[in-house]
Amino acid sequence: MRTIMSGLTFKLMLLVVIIGSVPLSILGGVTFFTTKANLEDNLNQQLTSAVNDSARLARIHIEQVLAGGTQHPLAAAPSENRAATMPLDTSAGTVLIHLERLEQLIQLSTLGPHAKFTIRRDADTSNQTASQETNVSSAVAPLSHPALSHTWSVRASVPTSDLYAPVERLNMVMWTLWFAAFFTALTIGYLFSKRLLKPLHLLLQRLQNIASQDADLTQRIEIQGKDEFAQVAHAFNRFLANLSGLVNNLSSTSLALSAQAQQSLQGAEHSQHALNQQHQQIEQVATAMNQMSATVQEVAGNTQLAAQSANDALHATQEGNQVVAQTITSIQRLAEEVEQAATVISSLKAESTRIGGILDAIRGIADQTNLLALNAAIEAARAGDAGRGFAVVADEVRTLAIRVSDATNEIQQMIQRLQGSADDAVAVMQRGQQQAGVSVADAHRTDNALQSIRAAIEQINDMNTQVATASEQQSMVAEEINKSLVTISGLAQSTSHEADDIAHGSQHLHGLAHDLQRIVNRFKVAP
Numbered sequence: 001m002r003t004i005m006s007g008l009t010f011k012l013m014l015l016v017v018i019i020g021s022v023p024l025s026i027l028g029g030v031t032f033f034t035t036k037a038n039l040e041d042n043l044n045q046q047l048t049s050a051v052n053d054s055a056r057l058a059r060i061h062i063e064q065v066l067a068g069g070t071q072h073p074l075a076a077a078p079s080e081n082r083a084a085t086m087p088l089d090t091s092a093g094t095v096l097i098h099l100e101r102l103e104q105l106i107q108l109s110t111l112g113p114h115a116k117f118t119i120r121r122d123a124d125t126s127n128q129t130a131s132q133e134t135n136v137s138s139a140v141a142p143l144s145h146p147a148l149s150h151t152w153s154v155r156a157s158v159p160t161s162d163l164y165a166p167v168e169r170l171n172m173v174m175w176t177l178w179f180a181a182f183f184t185a186l187t188i189g190y191l192f193s194k195r196l197l198k199p200l201h202l203l204l205q206r207l208q209n210i211a212s213q214d215a216d217l218t219q220r221i222e223i224q225g226k227d228e229f230a231q232v233a234h235a236f237n238r239f240l241a242n243l244s245g246l247v248n249n250l251s252s253t254s255l256a257l258s259a260q261a262q263q264s265l266q267g268a269e270h271s272q273h274a275l276n277q278q279h280q281q282i283e284q285v286a287t288a289m290n291q292m293s294a295t296v297q298e299v300a301g302n303t304q305l306a307a308q309s310a311n312d313a314l315h316a317t318q319e320g321n322q323v324v325a326q327t328i329t330s331i332q333r334l335a336e337e338v339e340q341a342a343t344v345i346s347s348l349k350a351e352s353t354r355i356g357g358i359l360d361a362i363r364g365i366a367d368q369t370n371l372l373a374l375n376a377a378i379e380a381a382r383a384g385d386a387g388r389g390f391a392v393v394a395d396e397v398r399t400l401a402i403r404v405s406d407a408t409n410e411i412q413q414m415i416q417r418l419q420g421s422a423d424d425a426v427a428v429m430q431r432g433q434q435q436a437g438v439s440v441a442d443a444h445r446t447d448n449a450l451q452s453i454r455a456a457i458e459q460i461n462d463m464n465t466q467v468a469t470a471s472e473q474q475s476m477v478a479e480e481i482n483k484s485l486v487t488i489s490g491l492a493q494s495t496s497h498e499a500d501d502i503a504h505g506s507q508h509l510h511g512l513a514h515d516l517q518r519i520v521n522r523f524k525v526a527p
Contacts, residue, residue: 017410048139055141203233219242220291251517255260258513272499277493286485293478296471303468310457310464315452321447328443345422352415352422359408359415373398396413 130423220237373394380391 044139050139052141065111101385115421139441172291203236251521254513254516258510258517261506261510261513265510268499268503268506272496272503274498275492275499279489281498282485282492286482286489289482289485293475293482296475296478300468300471300475303464303471307464310460314454314457317450317457320450321454324443324447326448328440328447331436331439331443335433335440337434338429338436341378342426342433345425345429348418348422352418356412356415360410361406363405363412366401366408370398370401370405373401 206220220240222233376394377398378393380388380394
């Protein structure tokens with residue numbers, strides 16, 4: 001529908017444009033060609049008149065020159081105009097006229113400075129090329145005089161572009177007016193078609209809204225005027241009102257039907273669910289009773305085994321108490337030995353510290369010895385040959401002092417590493433002593449737990465005797481309950497089948513009501 005409306009709008013616009021632009025085009029074309037022909041005739045007449053006036057003035061000037069007694073009149077032109085003049089009876093091809101009066105005539109003519117005036121002999125006029133003729137418009141006037149040995153002519157030439165410049169401007173103006181008229185007609189056509197088709201567009205929009213998925217029945221068309229579009233809109237509004245009332249009634253009925261079907265379905269499902277649960281529970285109870293009967297018998301047999309196992313566990317706990325007591329004694333003895341080892345390592349660290357002090361003294365002695373050996377070597381060098389032997393001894397003493405110093409440094413490093421290891425050993429011993437204390441505490445707690453277990457096992461022995469007696473009585477009751485449950489299970493299964501049939505019927509009715517409500521909900525109506 002939208003495509004049809006767009007096509008109709010385009011056709012109306014095209015019709016208005018054709019009606020408005022064709023007469024303007026015809027009128028503009030006739031005016032243009034008429035004006036162009038008049039301009040061309042006028043320009044040709046001006047060009048012919050200008051060249052005739054130039055020839056006439058040239059003859060008058062020749063007469064004036066001859067009256068002055070000059071044989072070659074143009075050769076006697078004033079000195080300021082002799083730059084481009086030559087005798088007229090020579091065989092030269094072209095001679096330009098630079099007479100002041102002729103120049104004034106050219107400037108005052110309608111052609112202006114664009115015209116080029118030349119004087120040629122008649123025999124030379126055929127030397128013009130075709131390119132000049134195609135690009136230039138010209139007019140020729142004869143120039144004859146008894147004083148001239150040949151027949152001459154005056155030619156006025158104007159470039160075609162300059163000659164037809166007014167025609168081109170007129171052409172541009174006509175095209176501008178035509179385009180303005182075309183777009184004016186196009187705008188008028190668009191506004192006219194839009195105003196004419198606006199009611200039809202509104203009717204189409206309402207129909208599309210109703211035909212869409214929303215199905216809005218609350219929309220109405222605004223009625224303006226009393227034409228055919230208004231009558232169609234009024235009838236369409238009455239149809240929508242009737243249809244909206246029908247959909248409202250149908251919606252109310254479908255809602256009531258859906259609610260009743262939902263209530264019936266919920267009741268049937270609830271009954272079916274309750275019966276299923278009852279049947280399952282009965283089966284579970286029956287199964288449980290069978291299992292309980294078998295379990296009671298097993299319990300009766302296992303009770304004796306449990307009593308025997310409890311006695312064995314009691315003996316095991318007593319042995320565990322003894323083992324824990326021995327473990328506590330061993331851990332305490334280990335803690336004492338660890339403490340003694342820590343004391344010994346601390347003594348070792350103190351001794352290594354004293355050894356470090358002795359090494360410091362030895363290092364000081366070695367440094368003094370080295371200094372004395374150095375001084376002795378200096379004195380031996382001063383003594384010359386007499387002290388040479390003493391210098392050798394001084395060098396040896398100095399070497400020994402250096403070696404002693406190096407050895408003491410190495411021993412000092414070893415003692416430092418030994419002290420570090422002693423510190424680590426003391427820390428490890430302290431942690432071991434702490435862990436031994438923790439282990440003693442854990443062993444005490446284990447002993448207390450074993451004593452509690454022993455008391456619990458003694459209580460279990462008493463309870464096993466009571467359980468054996470109760471199990472025999474429970475086995476007899478379970479047999480009677482199992483028989484009653486079989487009868488109840490049969491009745492529950494029959495009732496469950498009937499509830500299934502009711503639930504299926506209610507579900508089908510609810511589905512039909514839901515489909516009807518879904519169809520009605522597609523329409524949007526007034527409340």
